Each structure stands twice: as C-alpha cells, then as structure tokens.
Amino acid sequence: MSTIRFRSDMGVELIDAMGGDHSIVSAARVSSGSAAGDPAKDRGLINFLARDRHGSPFEAVVVQFKIEVPVFVAREWFRHRVGSFNEVSGRYTILEPVFYEPTEDRPLKQVGKPGAYTFEPGTVTQGRQTRIAHRQVAETAWTAYEDQLALGIAREVARNVLPLSLYTSFYWTVNARSLMNFLSLRRVTEATTVPTFPLYEIDQAAGQIEELARTVALEAFAAFDKHGRVAP
Amino acid sequence: MSTIRFRSDMGVELIDAMGGDHSIVSAARVSSGSAAGDPAKDRGLINFLARDRHGSPFEAVVVQFKIEVPVFVAREWFRHRVGSFNEVSGRYTILEPVFYEPTEDRPLKQVGKPGAYTFEPGTVTQGRQTRIAHRQVAETAWTAYEDQLALGIAREVARNVLPLSLYTSFYWTVNARSLMNFLSLRRVTEATTVPTFPLYEIDQAAGQIEELARTVALEAFAAFDKHGRVAP
Amino acid sequence: MSTIRFRSDMGVELIDAMGGDHSIVSAARVSSGSAAGDPAKDRGLINFLARDRHGSPFEAVVVQFKIEVPVFVAREWFRHRVGSFNEVSGRYTILEPVFYEPTEDRPLKQVGKPGAYTFEPGTVTQGRQTRIAHRQVAETAWTAYEDQLALGIAREVARNVLPLSLYTSFYWTVNARSLMNFLSLRRVTEATTVPTFPLYEIDQAAGQIEELARTVALEAFAAFDKHGRVAP
Amino acid sequence: MSTIRFRSDMGVELIDAMGGDHSIVSAARVSSGSAAGDPAKDRGLINFLARDRHGSPFEAVVVQFKIEVPVFVAREWFRHRVGSFNEVSGRYTILEPVFYEPTEDRPLKQVGKPGAYTFEPGTVTQGRQTRIAHRQVAETAWTAYEDQLALGIAREVARNVLPLSLYTSFYWTVNARSLMNFLSLRRVTEATTVPTFPLYEIDQAAGQIEELARTVALEAFAAFDKHGRVAP
Numbered sequence: 001m002s003t004i005r006f007r008s009d010m011g012v013e014l015i016d017a018m019g020g021d022h023s024i025v026s027a028a029r030v031s032s033g034s035a036a037g038d039p040a041k042d043r044g045l046i047n048f049l050a051r052d053r054h055g056s057p058f059e060a061v062v063v064q065f066k067i068e069v070p071v072f073v074a075r076e077w078f079r080h081r082v083g084s085f086n087e088v089s090g091r092y093t094i095l096e097p098v099f100y101e102p103t104e105d106r107p108l109k110q111v112g113k114p115g116a117y118t119f120e121p122g123t124v125t126q127g128r129q130t131r132i133a134h135r136q137v138a139e140t141a142w143t144a145y146e147d148q149l150a151l152g153i154a155r156e157v158a159r160n161v162l163p164l165s166l167y168t169s170f171y172w173t174v175n176a177r178s179l180m181n182f183l184s185l186r187r188v189t190e191a192t193t194v195p196t197f198p199l200y201e202i203d204q205a206a207g208q209i210e211e212l213a214r215t216v217a218l219e220a221f222a223a224f225d226k227h228g229r230v231a232p
Numbered sequence: 233m234s235t236i237r238f239r240s241d242m243g244v245e246l247i248d249a250m251g252g253d254h255s256i257v258s259a260a261r262v263s264s265g266s267a268a269g270d271p272a273k274d275r276g277l278i279n280f281l282a283r284d285r286h287g288s289p290f291e292a293v294v295v296q297f298k299i300e301v302p303v304f305v306a307r308e309w310f311r312h313r314v315g316s317f318n319e320v321s322g323r324y325t326i327l328e329p330v331f332y333e334p335t336e337d338r339p340l341k342q343v344g345k346p347g348a349y350t351f352e353p354g355t356v357t358q359g360r361q362t363r364i365a366h367r368q369v370a371e372t373a374w375t376a377y378e379d380q381l382a383l384g385i386a387r388e389v390a391r392n393v394l395p396l397s398l399y400t401s402f403y404w405t406v407n408a409r410s411l412m413n414f415l416s417l418r419r420v421t422e423a424t425t426v427p428t429f430p431l432y433e434i435d436q437a438a439g440q441i442e443e444l445a446r447t448v449a450l451e452a453f454a455a456f457d458k459h460g461r462v463a464p
Numbered sequence: 465m466s467t468i469r470f471r472s473d474m475g476v477e478l479i480d481a482m483g484g485d486h487s488i489v490s491a492a493r494v495s496s497g498s499a500a501g502d503p504a505k506d507r508g509l510i511n512f513l514a515r516d517r518h519g520s521p522f523e524a525v526v527v528q529f530k531i532e533v534p535v536f537v538a539r540e541w542f543r544h545r546v547g548s549f550n551e552v553s554g555r556y557t558i559l560e561p562v563f564y565e566p567t568e569d570r571p572l573k574q575v576g577k578p579g580a581y582t583f584e585p586g587t588v589t590q591g592r593q594t595r596i597a598h599r600q601v602a603e604t605a606w607t608a609y610e611d612q613l614a615l616g617i618a619r620e621v622a623r624n625v626l627p628l629s630l631y632t633s634f635y636w637t638v639n640a641r642s643l644m645n646f647l648s649l650r651r652v653t654e655a656t657t658v659p660t661f662p663l664y665e666i667d668q669a670a671g672q673i674e675e676l677a678r679t680v681a682l683e684a685f686a687a688f689d690k691h692g693r694v695a696p
Numbered sequence: 697m698s699t700i701r702f703r704s705d706m707g708v709e710l711i712d713a714m715g716g717d718h719s720i721v722s723a724a725r726v727s728s729g730s731a732a733g734d735p736a737k738d739r740g741l742i743n744f745l746a747r748d749r750h751g752s753p754f755e756a757v758v759v760q761f762k763i764e765v766p767v768f769v770a771r772e773w774f775r776h777r778v779g780s781f782n783e784v785s786g787r788y789t790i791l792e793p794v795f796y797e798p799t800e801d802r803p804l805k806q807v808g809k810p811g812a813y814t815f816e817p818g819t820v821t822q823g824r825q826t827r828i829a830h831r832q833v834a835e836t837a838w839t840a841y842e843d844q845l846a847l848g849i850a851r852e853v854a855r856n857v858l859p860l861s862l863y864t865s866f867y868w869t870v871n872a873r874s875l876m877n878f879l880s881l882r883r884v885t886e887a888t889t890v891p892t893f894p895l896y897e898i899d900q901a902a903g904q905i906e907e908l909a910r911t912v913a914l915e916a917f918a919a920f921d922k923h924g925r926v927a928p
Contacts, residue, residue: 060869122384156342318520554768
C-alpha cells in the first residue's frame, strides 16, 4: 500500500514564457505607429495602457506554469476560461496519495453573513480537530481507493471516493491580461482597490504565480499595482 | 444530523431557451442576403451549414439548463470554456448530503491500455464492493463535515473532506454550436463517426441534455446526426 | 445602376432575448443556496453582485440584435470576442449601395496628442468638404464595383474597392456581462467613472443597444450605472 | 503628397514562439502520468492526440506573427476569437498609402451557385479592368483622405473613405490548436479532407503562416496533415 502524504503548500513552477514588457510595447506601438522608445518612454506607455484600459497589448505576453494544488483549489482555477489547462486524469492514471491539511496559519472561523464574511484564526482545538478530520477521511478514502483497484475496479470509478483535499496537478498556459484578471480576483495585496474575496489557499498560490510572472514582465505588473490591481 | 442520500442518475432540467431552427436560418441568411424560405428550403440550408462547417449560425440558439451531477462529472463539464456556469458554492452554503453510487449497469472493468481502453461489466462482487466503498466513504466524510461545522470550522475548510462523488448543482448557459461540440466529445450514439470516449456518467447526462435541446432546434440536431456528429 | 443612398444613423434592432433580472437572481442563488426573494431583495442582490464583481450570473441573460453600421464601426465591434456574429458576406452576395456620411453634429477636429485626444465641432467648410469627400469616393467606388460585376468579375474581388463607409449588417448574440464590457468601453454617459474613449459612431450605436437591453434586465443595468459602469 | 504603392502579396513574419512538440508531449503526459519518451514515442503520442481529438495539449504551443494584409482579408481573420490581435489604428495614426491589386494568377470568375461556387481565371481584359478599378479607386480615395487631413479633419473621420483594399498590419498571438482551426478553414492543401472554401488571399497568407508555424512544432503539423487537417 502506498504511503499517504499530507502537505499544505501550493506548488507553482514557471515552465515557459513568451515575450515580456517589450512585447506589450511592440503590440501597442503597432496601433499608434510610433517607433520604439527608450526605457522611460516604454514604462510610460505601459502605465498609460494599464490606466486607460487598453488591455489587448498585455495579451502579447504568455506564461506557462505547472501547478500542484488540492482539487478544491483547482475547481476555482478552472473557472477562468481564457487560458489552457492540462490536468492529470483520474480516468487514465493511478493517482498519488497526496492530500491537503490546513496549517496553523489557516483562518478557520467564518464570521458575518453571506457576501460579507471575514475569517479569523481558529482555536487550538479547532485546528487539531480539523486536521484530524482531514487526515482520517483521507486515509479512509485512500484505503477504499486502493481496495477497489485491487479488486479490478476501473480507475475512473474507484477515484470517486477520493476527497476534494486530494492534490492534483496541471499545466496552465495563460496570457498576462487574463492572468491579471485572475490575480485581481484571487489575490489581495496592499495595492488592491477592488472588491476581492479569494479563498485562502488560492491566494497563496496566486502569490507565487505573481512573483514568477513579475520576472517576465516587470513593468506590466508594476503598472497593474499602480492602478489598483484592476485588470486592464 | 442530516440523512445521507445516494443516487446514481444525472439531473438535467431545461430552464430557458432562445431561438431555434429559424434563428439559425435567419443568422445564415444575413450572410447570403437571401429571403426566408419554405420549411424544406430551411432544412436544406441547415444541412448545408452543418455539412460545410459554417458553424457560427448555430450560435444564434442558446439554451440554459440546471444540472445536478457528482463533482467528478462537473469537473469534466467545466473544461468546456464556451458557455456560462453558476455553481453551488461550498464556501458560502452548507452542502446537501447527496452522493453518487454506481448502479449495476455501470461498467466496472477497464480493459486494454491507455488511449484504447474499453469497459466491461463488473462481477456481482465487484459491484457490491464498489457500492460499499462509495457508501462508507461518503458516510465517514459527511460525518467529518458535520462535526467540523458543529465545532465552528468555516464551511470552506470543512468541505475539503467531501468526496468527488458528492452531488453538485449548476446552471449552464450555452449556445447550440458549443453544445454540439460538448455532445460530440461527451456522448456516443449510433450516428457518431468521430473518436469519442466519454465517461459513462457524463454520457448519461449528455443524453438528457441532447433530448431537451433537440426540442428547441429539431432540424439542427438532425443535421448534426446526419453529418456524423461533428460539431459545425 | 442602383441608386446610392447615404445615411448617418446606426441601425439597432432587438431580435430576441433570453432571461432577465430574474435569471441573474436565479443563477446567483444557486451559488448561495438561498430561496428566491421579494423584488426589493432581488434588487439588493443584483446590486451586491455588480458591486463585488460577481460577474458570472449576468451571463444568464442573452440578447440578440440586428445591427446596421458602416464597416469602420463594425471593425471595432468585431474585436469583442465573447459573443456571436453573423455578417452579410461580400463574397456571396451583391452588396447594397448604402454609405455613411457625417452629420453636422459629428465632431470633426481632433485636438491634443495621442492618448489624450479630444474632439471639437468642425467649421461649416470642414463639414461641407468632408461630406463631399465621403459622397464622391462612395460614388466612384460604387461605379467601379458595378462595372466590375458587369464585366463578370467575382463579387469577392469587385468589393475590394468599396470604402470603409459602406454599411454592413450583422446579427450579434451576446450575454449581459459581455454586453456591459462592450458598453463600458464603447459608450460614455454621466454615470461613467472609468477611462473610456469611444468612436462617436459606435457610441451612438451603443446608446441604442443599451436602451433596448435595459428593457430586458432593468435592475441589472441600473446596478451597472450605480457602480460606475464597470463591467461586473 | 505621399506616393501610393500597390502590392498583391500577403506579409507574414514570425515574431515569437513558446514551446514546440515537446510542450505538447509534456502537457499530454501530465494527464497520463507517464514519463517522457523517446522521439519515436513522442511522435506516436502526438499522432494519437491529433487522431483522437485530444486537442488541449496543442494549446501549450503559442506563436506570434506580424501580419500585413488588405482590410478585406483582416476582416475574415478577426472572426477567429481564440487568439489576440493588435492592429494599427486609423483613429490615432496617419495611415500608409499601400493598397492591394489582384495579380494575373488571382481567379476572377465566380461560377456556380451560392454554397458551391468555384473560381476560374479571368480573361486578359477582366484582369486589366479590375486592376484599373482597384488603382483608380485607391488613388481617388487616397487623395480625398489627404485633402481632408489637410483641412484639419480628424483622422478617424477622414479614413472612412479608404477602400477595403487598403493594407493594414497587426500582431496575432495564437496557440497551435486555434491556429490549426484557422488553417483548416482558411487553407486548402492536398491533405485537406474537410469542406473548406477560403478566400484566395487568406489562403495565401495562411500558407505562409503554416510554413513558419511548422518550424515551431514539426510533428504537430505532420499529425494535422496525416489526420486530414481536422483541427484537434
């Protein structure tokens, strides 16, 4: 029997990238017909594009990530329709026994009413009990999964018993404009000016995504911050 | 404690629709500038559009469904990016204890190698064991879910222990062209001529979807069948 | 020879619609699991959705228009990728000799530098000269088009000489969320709070679009205005 | 006054690219969980994906082109919604006087009825007359454009008189799957098995696009040909 492993972190790896700030500038300058400028002018142009909602030049930058997150995080991620996904298949492969459990930092109490929830840290008891719940269900489910496989049950049937805390992995190919929309909804920073209520775990993943994407198009993400993290 | 319920069927309800065969004809005739024809000519036009891959007129028909399926089916569904989804939220609501279990008709044996699997009926023992596994995990997980809620753990944390067999529900708004693409990938019929390997349960749901959509645009789906179920 | 006709208005006709405010409410309530409310509560919900950028429920409303605008307007329109188009084809049909000319209200002077243009009324002479230019080129081009057709030249070749001022017509099927994005970019009103620099003629068409769409989902467009015409 | 220039070729330049056959293989193998294979196995995998309509891995390859084509070609191009465009703006820039004229190779006669047109070469007279028509209208229109600018008329008004034969330029960023869909509709080759009726000029441009894209993902396009040029 495979050994179950628990983790709480979100796995994000930058696999490939196309273009950068210069691509945004080139794409924008085809519209205006102006020649390529010096770095200061290019920064000014990118700022102008972000401020005035000329979003399409930001689509000239494309990044590809490999992501490892629990299914409950992946389900939110796949709601973003502008971009490409390739995910591990529970129909064709034997899955890996890796499951999520909340850390002590994960806020556990939901306070307030729908539409205006806030979250607060849980007590020590709440933390222990929810980790026990996550671990016990994962172990029970994994055993049931392996038992079914041992009986010759198809993978696509056996996997139904696995919980949403199961880690999955996928490739995500996305342009910088769609990525900024993702970040504007799935991450809160000090620069955020728009209503944003991300799930704790997707916020963590989005933070890593952003740090990596920023290396690809530094000025673009600086402009995104400067204009309140409204996607252009 | 809520009483757990098990079901195996896929819930599909037609909520609303816009247009029909006449809309496809009108959208196509704006291109050709020809006047509206008699029913026989309209049928001929729809057939011509489907055969020659003039797909955009089929986007003039829009249907909206309410769907109730297990999460493992919903996950495949949400891969279809041309269309709109609104799904019950495990962050904001207390979920319902409804879970999937396979029926006796559900093929349980996966035969062959990746890319060329076929499925065969399971033995009586296999059927019984997989149903027991589905039921036991669902019960364990549901108890763990309710226990966490009783302790004041946030819904969005407690729900992580629930299995992929949990039923979810969502609205799906989709045009007839995107729907035909969905059907060409997610359903096999006698008219299918393209390689298609749907999951058993999504095939069942797709069958109901198609039956309902057919009432909205009879000739369009007849043409879809006639041309081998290739999406136009 | 066909008689050339000049017009300056934008033609917008509502052909069909699916859903309304109630569809937005239903789509949102599937997420929250709450029961349908009274009208005041529904208005409150729609406002909350618009304010907090819960955009997907607005996709449950779909409208279809027939549009008649010059090619230079249609070219901007077709940049909007979420929606469906069926346009008259210059390859398959003999086009109609209907061309745009600016009215006296159309601002003719472009003042300032790129990225910060403003427009001012033209002088009487400028108005007369630009109308003469529009008319003379249209007449020359139309004659050349008809002459080529008379010589047996294919429609798809002959039409190349026609100017961007030629009227075209198309069906547009679009959901309310994508429509609000269109309106936020293509129309300025007193409620506009975001940077928006629409072409004069598309702003005129967008005004008519909005007036018609508003009859389909009154509260949704009221919320759109209330929150500064930021698309949800 | 600027000197008018006429051209008949389509300008296609590969600006940037991300990934290649190896990216398709990696994206597919995340689904199946299998390790990277040798070149022969990778070719086999790509063929299998193309044959069995597993299209999403082909989205892991992205290419960016700079395109120079007449407006009547660009208008067809911009109907393809999965991809990104940045085009020269007639609102913000003074356009260049470059216009299309048909070569002697361009078929000029449209034979048959709608939906089943074929094209045949024109006579010498037809060729001469259509070239004269293209040239005369372009010259008349360009003079009218410059005269309006000289009078201080806004660029966005003056440009309305320019014909569809005017060359425009744009950046196009597109993934290999969407590109194959474009090619399946806009280009005919000996390998084509699906109904395809491209405009002569877009077919020429698509041929150049394909030659360049092929260098980025050789096996992918070989598989596309092998399976009849049906987009996966």
